[in-house]
Amino acid sequence: MTPFVALALVAAEGDALLAIDLPAQSVGAGLDRLARQAGEALVARPGDLAGRRSPALRGRMRLSTALARWCAPAGLSCRRIAGGIVVRAIGPMPRATRPRAAATPPPEDPMTGPDVIVSGRRGIGLQGELERSYSASHIDEIELARRPPHSLAEMLSGLPGLWVDTSAGVAANTIRVRGIPLDGYQAIAVQEDGLPVQHDTLPWTDIDQFVRPDLMIESSDYVRGGPSAIFASNAPGGVLNLRTRAPRDQPGGEIRTTVAAYGLIRWEGYATGPVGGGWRLIAGGSVARDPTVRRIASTLGGGQFRVRADHDLVGGGRLTLAVHALDDDTLNISSFPMRYERGRIIPLPGFDPRRGSFLGPELFRLRFAALGERPLGRNNRNRLVTPALAWTRPLAGGVVTVNAHYRASRTERYALSSSGTAFPATQAIADALPRLAAAFPATARVVLRHAEDGSAFVPLPGNDRVIVLNPVAADTRLNEGIVDLSYVHPLEAAGHHDLTLGLYAVGYRWDFRRAVARALLEAREQGRRLDLVAFDSAGHLLGRATDDGLLSTGSTYEAVHSRQHMVALYAADEWQLAPRWRLDWGLRHERAALSATVEQPTLIDGGDPTTLADDRIAVGSGLWDARSKRIGRTAATLALHWRASDRLGAFARATRAMRLPDPGVFRIGGDAPRALTIEQAELGLIWRHGTSGLDATLFASRFPDISLPDLSLDPTTGAVRIGAYQAAARTIGLEVAAGAAPLPGLSLRATVTWQDPRLQSYRITSLTGDTVTVNDLSGRMPRRVPRIMASLSASAVLPGTGVTLDGDLSAMGRRYADDANSLTLPGFALVGLGARLDATETLTLGLRATNLLDRIAIMQGDALGGEIRAGDKDGVVTVRAQQGRVVSLSADWRF
Template sequence: MWLLLASMAAGGGVGIGGVTSGGPVLQRAVRAGPAAQVLVEAAAAGGVAIALDPRDVAGRQLPALRRGEALRRALARICPAAGLVCRVEPMGVVVRRAPAPPRPRAGPTPASPAESVILVTGRHGAGVMLESERSFSLSRLSPESLRRCPPLTMADMLVSIPGLWIDTSAGTSANIARLRGIPMDGYTAMAVEEDGLPIQHSSLPWTDIDQFMRPDIMLESVDYVRGGPSGVLASNAPGGVLDLHLRRPPDHPSGEMRATGTDYGLARLDGWVGAPLGEWRSMAGGYIARDPTLRHIAQTLGGGQLRLRGERDLPHGRLTLTARYQDDASLNTSSYPMVLRDGQWSALPSFDPRRGSWFGPDFNNVRFITADGGVIRPVGRNNRNRAFDLSAALASGGWTARLRLRRSDTQRNAILSSGPPVSAADFVGAQGGHYSLRRSDGAFLSPAALVEVVQPASAAVQLDEMIVQVERAQTWGSHNLAGGLYTLVNRWRYQRIVARALVEARSQGLLVDALDAQGGPALTDGGYLSRASTWEQTTGRTAGLAAYASDEWRIAPGWRVDAGLRHEWEVLRGTVGIARTLDLSTPAGIANRAAQIDSGQSAAYADSFAATNATIALHWQARPEQLGLFARASIGHVLPSVGAYRTSAAPAAAHALDVAEAEAGVVLTQGRVRLGLTGFANRFRGLDVSASMIDAASGAITLVPRQASSHNLGIEAEARWPLTAWVQAQGAMTWQQSRLSDYPGYDGHVPQRVPDIMLHGALDISPPRGPWHLGLAMTAMGRRFADDANSLRLPPYVVMGVQFGWDLGQRSGRIEGEISNLTDAVAVMQGDAIAGDGAAGPYAVGRALAGRTLRLSYTVGL
């Protein structure tokens, strides 16, 4: 049996310290000695894991290694002479005795285990495992893939992972995801962890996890576990766990810098520097950016992020400290008007859905009405996100303790769509036929001009959170045991004001006043039908505790059972503000007739919940280090968050969501070929499918409570294989059938935004000794629907992309480039989130992917 040893970052994942374009570098010298000792110390000096069998290295001696030498080159120099095969793979070193010389007769030669990939994500327990030993679906973004195409947003990282439909059309943050057909919005079905702890315990309304996750040059690699054990690994994770591995501080002075620019004017500088400071290894890094955004907006956004990391070796472990500060203004856009004829979507002549937006000069600053009078909010600045967190991780003697303290402060602004556009004549007719429409620049609109009602919104949100996790892992005979405690305390403060405005239906459209042609009061106040149509306010506190345990038990040669339990308790307390409606119209204008403001009163709530999640899997290693098969069954729950109490102290959604999942899969790793195939099924009961609707009389946004169940059956595949020495192909495919049930009138319908088929393909052309590479990528999505009623069909789409790069030499750096949406396709991702399906006559409301962009980056070591 293999002995699996790991030199891991204290955060629980394997990070690679001192990585250059050639791979990990030895951060300290290694003394000569027994092979096991030298190899384990070499892996630790390179910051990676190692897997070896003591029997393969027994009795062998290896020479000393120099600090600063590439680990791959060092092992290639010392291992063959000792009769060993040593390979550095993306997540660690695999060592085995060199095969004996072939006998005269022909026969199959087993593939080297060095071609297997080492895993540390997707499980609790001591040590690491090989790719073919996993009993769950996992996808990885390697350091090389992140280097070749650095993602600028969290959504960018996830688009090619099978089983995930990721909508990147919103912009930097608040994008939408559907994980294995689960009809849960945003990232509410996914746990996002950084160095083993959640960035945020759960997504909350207007406090999405991706608002506080910014990929930068400090990100080393990314793993995503889909379904399977995720409900035991983390809270709020029925769809999966995203694990982000940060770069570890180096043992010698080093660094890297990357400059990025785009054809629409983005300018961004990433960098990190690190060096020893006494007993500590330290580094600082992050980015700063100026971002005018691809979409036409009236202001330039941007900002940055700074990380500080320190790491110190202890007699029997390691201590890691991390601080992060983020301050940026980022784009988040809603839906906008389009033409819909015979099921085909196309652009309005005045509004390019790939580059347009509502964020014109008239919305740079919006005056809202509150109980304290008027307040001006910088809606044109979009999302202003500030976050500060401190993290600590201590690993020693099989124990791991982690702590994260965070504070985020968000001024989140948006311009929400509110139904399809209509002609000026139709709008005036609906109001009684005696109004004339005048833009803010003084020009009157013709009867044929299109206008639309939109809803400028401004939310102020704060979240304070503390997460502590203590875990113990130990092997005992044929068992690999782990257990731990996870605790959470947070406080959430939320307030949102929404207005209603009339604008010309064009990109950066101007406000439109509706003036009474007969001399009576105007319908609007400077283009606003209401400056306070909706008001919401709530505060909430969460105290939670989870206890978990798992076991990987080898029941026979080649056979393993792994099982886990997680029991969670939580207490939720808070208050929900009560609005009052006032008539604030004047003799000069009848706008603000039903303004919502704070009444000064609130309703308190106090609830507690508990639930247990469990998973069990059977794994068969059909061919050592090459072929594994598994089957898994899981049951679980998702407990409600304080976000469920956003508008009511007794919401229908305040209950545990029931989850049942099953999987069966095959994992093949042979030479450079990787193949993963998984069939999956899931069932969810008690889903919150509440819909936001607009009150016809007041224009207020109201939440209509609804619950439903869903079931999903699907197959996902992920493969990578070489076609020639120059060309490597990658592919991912998901086919799924997701249906709603226990939903009056909609039983058997497809949940909104869930595609039936998803395809990703890529070709990478890289000469073995050449300095350049070229990649071609394709993403295709099948049919989806904009609503649960399935009345508005979103057509399939295909998006193409090109990646390229040139290595200028070790000291000269490298150039990487990408052209996204090569054909400038109009790929519609969603309909109108507020006003139903968003279609009327020849017009519809939807949101499409951004148009074609060119991005170039230059990276150089320091």
């Protein structure tokens, strides 16, 4: 939770608008009704509420206004914070409401702050922000309204300790946590309301393909390191928990419309209220028409919806039933060519790295030998249905909770994978001549021409290059069931304990099929497909090295049918040793059974004598290999927390985290997949004073044995080869988050991360002829990870105008595109500005510009064949940049 959360959450912009009708009564009864109506938890000491009453309150108003008017007459402070409403006495009971025999309210306990921690722990006792023994960040409703994210990666951007790349598009982005050399979302668990969106990040089935933030997401918490390895699987780096809106007792809702200068139209919203029989319901979602910032030949879009119903159980507890459904097409692009001159990376003529793509009309549809014709230009089509339930109940002095969901998803994922740098057209002709002459002996010359109409290839001024790309079609299905059962019980034994016991179980079936082709294109935006054609001396066409612009209609084919069953037992305790000292510990033991059948590919001849493109086509053979593995590991964490004063808390934590393999490892032919072990240490400091706060964590990680993926191309067939190198790694770093409100209406926030990750025992063996060469990359930095990242944001309310201005600055130091550190990616800084106008009590208008200066921000290099050692062809490299400037206008209407 960030230092300024408690202040930010009371701002009117994020308040629920309620119809209030409270008769004069005890203040506690009225607060309970307000909390239920707003769908908020209520935290208060009984002694603070006893004997206090409030006068009647009626009207339509914000929750914060209602709390102030209801609590002030009773001498109470009632504040909205993350996860609920916190009540405390701010003075003696008013004389008019104090009974004669009432005792003086107990003084405020200096050891318990007014904020409640709702993530990173399962204890039921009140715990203040200064009591936290781990690093955490909170994204509240106001921040989500200020910078509405359209992807999971956008939501994570700016959090300390995270390198986030949003340049791919809406889905299939990549992140890295505290220098951990694991791509995608392999190092963190992503949850919704405490249950994983997806248990594993699987090949071509990434978690962020199924997360679309909209108004139904109210807030989120990100816990880094420490307890994340205990309360979630596959989370050595952290846990991100997205909290959906809870239904309310009173009708209400919100609708937001967003339009962007590039043509985006997006509607999102929700409606909530009682439905009878003690049930409360909320339904909402989003619909989008998205031509995308990148220039592509198709318009994407789709939508999602959620329905959630809550019912309070007799005797305490709650039952929640929910359904989430998703069906949309999303953008995902690969790297592209740019010039590399004296350490600077500049655009190649004909390709704007901020808005361009290769997905032109000639790549809208493509024929794959193994899968038939596919709509490549639709990018990723994701479909998901997830029914879920949550049940909580008091039991024997504790609380038992059951969370469960079943998930069925299907993705048709298309991509244009880069595979090396762009090269001159003359080289393409020279390379093809020997092959064509061998196949067609009368060959006298080779011509490069457009595949669609046979016209000649014409170079652009300053760009005579062509490029080979790998079109990919991947079909994935995932059927998954997850159940998490936990019991939390406080007890007294040599101090106070908050003890948690839990059971987590998952079973899923993952079906995967992928075909890869190879295409020759112009190295420019929406480049056209090219054919290499052989002619004899008389000008007669003899044959082609390509087939309609394809060097191969099927260079690679994979198919896997797999299952995983896993059971985890976990336990954790918060042991208050003394008034200022607490010991937190946790254990998690996981046992998994993995199995898969992997189809053997075979090479066939397509039978067309006029082209070389179908001579070696990879298709399924119908022969399947069975593989299986049982594996188990234990994670453990231990932390000592010291509450130094009423403004300062500190902690030291040691963790041994782990990550079990997923069935996707069987694709590379390994029959003995191994678990990943990570040893972590943290020293943290949390300081609060008035409206200012500071969080600082010094962290160190060690990876005794890690498998680093290596994607490369077979030089003979062009097939994608999937391999891995074993190595060790270590990371040290410091992350800092600070916030302040120096003036009324002004809020400042900043984060800084410094880290020094290093690869160890990392040796690459290559064979050239009969010579074996060993390259030692030990001591190099892992690809993509910067040493320094920083962000700064400011919000200012202009008095008397209803206008709020805000700005953001994010900066990133230089990184390397490859593990060999041969290609340096320059640092950059991006600026965003926004303004919001509260036109009426129910209508807010917003204007926002991202990447205001339209900078070219390079994020990563070539994903295929360039991650170990990046390629450089005559000053041209393959990289990927963030999108350019986007200006959007939004309107929010609350009812």
